[in-house]
Amino acid sequence: MTHRPSRPRQAHPPRRREPSAPRPPAEDPARRAALDTLRAVSDRDAYANLVLPGMLRERRIVGRDAALATELTYGTCRAQGLLDQVIAACSDRPLSQIDKALLDVLRLGAYQLLRTRIPPHAAVSSTVDLARADVGSRLAGFANAVLRKVGELTEDEWVAKLAPNRDEDPIGYLATATAHPRWIARAFADSLGDKGSKLQAALEADDERPAVHLVARPGDITAEELAAITGGDVAPYSPYGVRLDAGAGDPAHMDPVRERFAAVQDEGSQLCAVALTRPVLTGTDEKWLDLCAGPGGKATLLGALAGLQGGSVDAVEKAPHRARLIEQATEGLPVYVHVTDGRETGFEPESFDRILVDAPCTGLGALRRRPEARWRRQPSDVGDLTKLQRELLTAALDLARPGGVVAYVVCSPHLSETIGVVGDVIRRAKVEQIDAREFFPGVPDLGPGPDVQLWPHLHGTDAMYCALLRK
Numbered sequence: 020m021t022h023r024p025s026r027p028r029q030a031h032p033p034r035r036r037e038p039s040a041p042r043p044p045a046e047d048p049a050r051r052a053a054l055d056t057l058r059a060v061s062d063r064d065a066y067a068n069l070v071l072p073g074m075l076r077e078r079r080i081v082g083r084d085a086a087l088a089t090e091l092t093y094g095t096c097r098a099q100g101l102l103d104q105v106i107a108a109c110s111d112r113p114l115s116q117i118d119k120a121l122l123d124v125l126r127l128g129a130y131q132l133l134r135t136r137i138p139p140h141a142a143v144s145s146t147v148d149l150a151r152a153d154v155g156s157r158l159a160g161f162a163n164a165v166l167r168k169v170g171e172l173t174e175d176e177w178v179a180k181l182a183p184n185r186d187e188d189p190i191g192y193l194a195t196a197t198a199h200p201r202w203i204a205r206a207f208a209d210s211l212g213d214k215g216s217k218l219q220a221a222l223e224a225d226d227e228r229p230a231v232h233l234v235a236r237p238g239d240i241t242a243e244e245l246a247a248i249t250g251g252d253v254a255p256y257s258p259y260g261v262r263l264d265a266g267a268g269d270p271a272h273m274d275p276v277r278e279r280f281a282a283v284q285d286e287g288s289q290l291c292a293v294a295l296t297r298p299v300l301t302g303t304d305e306k307w308l309d310l311c312a313g314p315g316g317k318a319t320l321l322g323a324l325a326g327l328q329g330g331s332v333d334a335v336e337k338a339p340h341r342a343r344l345i346e347q348a349t350e351g352l353p354v355y356v357h358v359t360d361g362r363e364t365g366f367e368p369e370s371f372d373r374i375l376v377d378a379p380c381t382g383l384g385a386l387r388r389r390p391e392a393r394w395r396r397q398p399s400d401v402g403d404l405t406k407l408q409r410e411l412l413t414a415a416l417d418l419a420r421p422g423g424v425v426a427y428v429v430c431s432p433h434l435s436e437t438i439g440v441v442g443d444v445i446r447r448a449k450v451e452q453i454d455a456r457e458f459f460p461g462v463p464d465l466g467p468g469p470d471v472q473l474w475p476h477l478h479g480t481d482a483m484y485c486a487l488l489r490k
């Protein structure tokens with residue numbers, strides 16, 4: 020047996036590494052995704068909760084990185100006003116003179132410093148890396164200086180320094196402390212009739228992740244059956260509701276949802292739709308109308324309930340793409356979709372037994388679902404919306420038959436959109452406002468009536484408002 024000589028281990032001496040230029044820092048994918056989403060929100064009015072999931076999928080960011088990106092993005096969007104106040108206090112130039120891309124970087128860094136347990140040095144250095152990549156070394160130096168100052172105090176200490184005195188200006192104080200614009204804090208205070216602990220609880224609830232609610236389609240599946248299949252709990256108030264656990268997974272992939280026995284719908288929306296169906300009518304009860312129906316959540320529930328008693332629902336929607344969503348959602352139900360303006364439907368006057376006006380609104384009752392919404396909505400939006408709301412409610416009253424019932428619903432506690440609209444319209448029309456609380460059986464804390472205002476902090480629902488009018 021011959022042995023080949025083994026090769027010498029190192030034919031050449033090891034090559035010495037040339038000193039290289041400093042490598043750019045490895046970017047953290049979670050923070051990059053958060054920042055890119057914040058840029059989309061500020062630059063093109065995108066919705067964070069629509070942009071981010073797609074970005075995470077596209078970049079294959081999963082697990083803890085995805086959770087971190089989500090927390091940083093939504094948290095930074097929600098806290099924006101407070102973060103801006105702190106950044107302004109730490110900067111030698113006014114916010115209006117800070118480059119927009121840099122401002123988003125600073126917000127992301129300040130959020131990590133004030134509202135997460137990320138160690139300050141990691142929060143600052145990872146943010147400065149992003150700044151260097153996006154806006155260059157000079158501005159990265161500025162970001163470093165600002166963020167070091169931000170990190171000198173805790174969130175509570177910054178609030179104590181920047182917020183108005185709580186005794187002198189309780190609404191202003193809570194607006195800063197809970198990172199809400201003052202006008203929204205005032206609107207909540209007016210609706211609650213409180214500037215103290217109730218207001219604080221209502222504002223704080225906007226930072227909580229809402230539970231996902233399913234609605235069981237009446238006639239197809241019961242809430243108990245749906246809860247058993249999905250592993251959720253029967254909801255406390257809606258006869259068709261199921262609350263899913265936080266880790267239940269994507270409801271769109273659940274069999275009952277895919278097969279259309281169930282759909283995602285906030286329990287408050289279910290309650291308002293069901294309330295319309297509950298007052299007893301004398302005479303006919305088969306022609307129902309949903310005057311602002313897209314994308315079709317309430318029309319589906321109403322369609323299933325009307326179908327069980329041989330009736331039908333006409334569903335009106337102005338936006339064609341939203342009308343298509345109603346058609347998809349209500350397939351197989353006695354629901355007829357009309358793409359038209361609810362103020363000029365051309366329907367025979369006094370021809371409907373029950374009418375839902377789920378009017379376009381500020382959405383202040385669902386701020387927990389849209390992280391950036393509290394800073395994007397403006398007080399000036401309210402005037403145009405209340406005009407449209409009054410016109411739609413007036414049109415509904417014309418279309419209701421004598422003895423018929425109209426439910427006026429908005430996802431907002433703003434008094435101009437709630438009692439303001441209802442009060443204005445009923446002053447001019449021959450209608451009676453009935454006590455809606457009776458038609459929300461078992462729901463606590465409904466106040467003095469006759470209308471109903473739900474709240475996230477009291478009911479775990481969106482802040483839906485419902486008034487019931489009988490013609």
Ligand SMILES: C[S@@+](CC[C@H](N)C(=O)[O-])C[C@H]1O[C@@H](n2cnc3c(N)ncnc32)[C@H](O)[C@@H]1O
Nearest residue numbers: 311312313314315316317336337360361377379
């Ligand atoms: C609050 S959303 C309704 C939500 C729906 N009821 C549901 O449960 O899925 C209000 C809807 O009214 C529509 N809308 C706005 N102006 C309208 C008008 N003049 N006539 C009819 N629909 C209108 C909007 O496009 C929007 O889809």
